[in-house]
Amino acid sequence: MGEIFAVLSGKGGTGKTSVCAGIATALAEEGKRVLCIDCDIGLRNLDISLGLADCSALSFLDVAEGGYPLEQAAVHPLFPQLQFLTAPMNREAEKIDARAFSALLQQAKQHFDYVLLDAPAGVDAGFRLVAAPAERFLLVTGSGPAAIRDAARVGELLELMGKQDVRLVVNRVDRDLLSTVQITIDDVMDSAGLPLWGIVLEDANVTLAASFGKPLLKYAKRCPAAKAYRKIAKRIQGFHEPITLR
Numbered sequence: 445m446g447e448i449f450a451v452l453s454g455k456g457g458t459g460k461t462s463v464c465a466g467i468a469t470a471l472a473e474e475g476k477r478v479l480c481i482d483c484d485i486g487l488r489n490l491d492i493s494l495g496l497a498d499c500s501a502l503s504f505l506d507v508a509e510g511g512y513p514l515e516q517a518a519v520h521p522l523f524p525q526l527q528f529l530t531a532p533m534n535r536e537a538e539k540i541d542a543r544a545f546s547a548l549l550q551q552a553k554q555h556f557d558y559v560l561l562d563a564p565a566g567v568d569a570g571f572r573l574v575a576a577p578a579e580r581f582l583l584v585t586g587s588g589p590a591a592i593r594d595a596a597r598v599g600e601l602l603e604l605m606g607k608q609d610v611r612l613v614v615n616r617v618d619r620d621l622l623s624t625v626q627i628t629i630d631d632v633m634d635s636a637g638l639p640l641w642g643i644v645l646e647d648a649n650v651t652l653a654a655s656f657g658k659p660l661l662k663y664a665k666r667c668p669a670a671k672a673y674r675k676i677a678k679r680i681q682g683f684h685e686p687i688t689l690r
């Protein structure tokens with residue numbers, strides 16, 4: 445039985461999509477069966493970070509409500525264990541049948557080891573659609589105090605929804621500020637009770653890989669961000685991977 449992970453943040457542009465694609469490809473690289481779903485309705489771009497922008501892909505609505513079988517989800521040409529459903533462009537999040545979406549995820553759990561949901565920014569309908577059926581959460585935040593406070597707030601919202609397995613990924617960390625950031629991370633873990641699951645350094649390869657239409661793990665195999673994604677993928681699988689800042 446697979447697990448449903450939501451990658452979310454509340455704030456826009458923190459790196460949810462990049463982290464989601466990075467972890468999905470890292471898990472697939474290890475032979476795990478992964479379904480990645482772009483839930484950023486109307487603003488989808490997970491296909492770009494996965495290096496699938498030129499492939500045609502069913503949307504999750506095509507499967508949840510349109511009668512297409514889940515097996516027809518796009519298969520990644522470089523990671524055959526990784527399948528992908530894109531987000532619909534012509535339906536508002538409020539109008540999506542949450543029960544049909546949830547049923548799709550339950551079905552996906554039978555076929556995949558991990559189902560990763562790339563959430564939209566914000567804490568409204570799209571957020572609720574993703575958060576409600578998800579079991580485990582990766583909250584992606586920047587390293588500044590304001591970003592971390594926002595993440596803590598989203599953590600509280602998830603707690604109110606009865607969600608317990610919520611972990612923090614601090615993204616775009618400046619190598620020169622590592623020691624300062626460490627203090628902030630300790631603070632947030634104390635005050636918000638959010639355990640840390642990864643630190644991803646600022647790494648131009650993330651944007652370059654997307655610009656060249658390649659998944660990061662193929663574009664720059666050993667760059668800092670790729671290493672960080674692989675470590676998070678290990679932790680997701682239950683391996684002990686110490687959190688290191690370098």
Ligand SMILES: Nc1ncnc2c1ncn2[C@@H]1O[C@H](COP(=O)(O)OP(=O)(O)OP(=O)(O)O)[C@@H](O)[C@H]1O
Binds near residue numbers: 456615648
């Ligand atoms: N570790 C990183 N180092 C450098 N740039 C990064 C890193 N992670 C993400 N970026 C860049 O930050 C920008 C935003 O990333 P991304 O689209 O993944 O964020 P998002 O949270 O999904 O945004 P949105 O809220 O709009 O969905 C992109 O240009 C991406 O290439």
Ligand SMILES: [Mg+2]
Binds near residue numbers: 461489564
């Ligand atoms: Mg995104």
